[in-house]
């Protein structure tokens with residue numbers, strides 16, 4: 492079954508589409524609201540004990556769980572360059588700049604990110620952690636699928652659905668992230684599928700994942716923005732390891748103000764791709780096919 496027609500396509504402009512989406516979401520929420528927590532627990536992003544020796548814990552975890560061997564092979568393709576990158580990451584201690592919920596990897600600021608996205612050779616990997624899929628998600632939570640069904644009252648209230656329905660058809664790879672290895676492998680595949688392009692990412696994840704992913708991601712030159720999730724997040728290695736095998740009883744969220752910032756970036760990117768008629772997107776289908784072996 493092909494992708495459903497995107498909600499944004501049936502409206503004259505971005506503002507109209509977003510307004511109509513939000514109004515419909517509010518209506519659906521009044522009729523049958525999605526399950527969520529009553530009060531945001533405002534958890535610390537990473538527990539103090541978990542933060543101790545986190546770089547080494549991260550490397551150990553990534554190494555031990557690299558079952559496909561794809562991350563390892565990618566790293567050893569350029570041992571000197573990636574090795575130096577890793578040492579630099581370890582010495583720096585922090586692989587990102589922080590701007591509120593945005594973790595910037597290899598990016599000066601959001602304006603720089605948008606400017607780079609607006610270049611004709613830019614490709615955006617936009618990824619959503621399964622931890623903020625609704626409990627009622629028709630595709631299930633711990634999967635890399637999202638049907639963003641136009642008639643579903645669940646998809647109609649889901650921020651992931653909203654973002655996906657706003658995406659342009661060109662130069663974009665939407666992903667629904669199950670594990671830290673999954674996103675690493677998909678980034679590698681995206682680079683291979685788009686030679687001569689700058690592949691940038693915009694992904695949601697818990698702060699712990701952003702720390703772990705950032706360490707190795709920066710070492711191999713991945714650049715983009717990680718969006719910190721709020722709500723019932725994983726902030727210990729134990730909770731993180733459980734979530735990596737689909738055990739995630741809590742609900743993470745993207746706060747409303749951060750949702751608005753994401754939508755503003757997607758808006759700028761959509762405007763930039765809109766002026767390129769006939770720019771087809773070869774990436775997604777190939778990526779899925781090659782990576783599900």
Ligand code: SF4
Nearest residue numbers: 628637638646649652
């Ligand atoms: S939009 Fe996607 S992630 Fe959200 S509920 Fe629908 S299928 Fe699930």
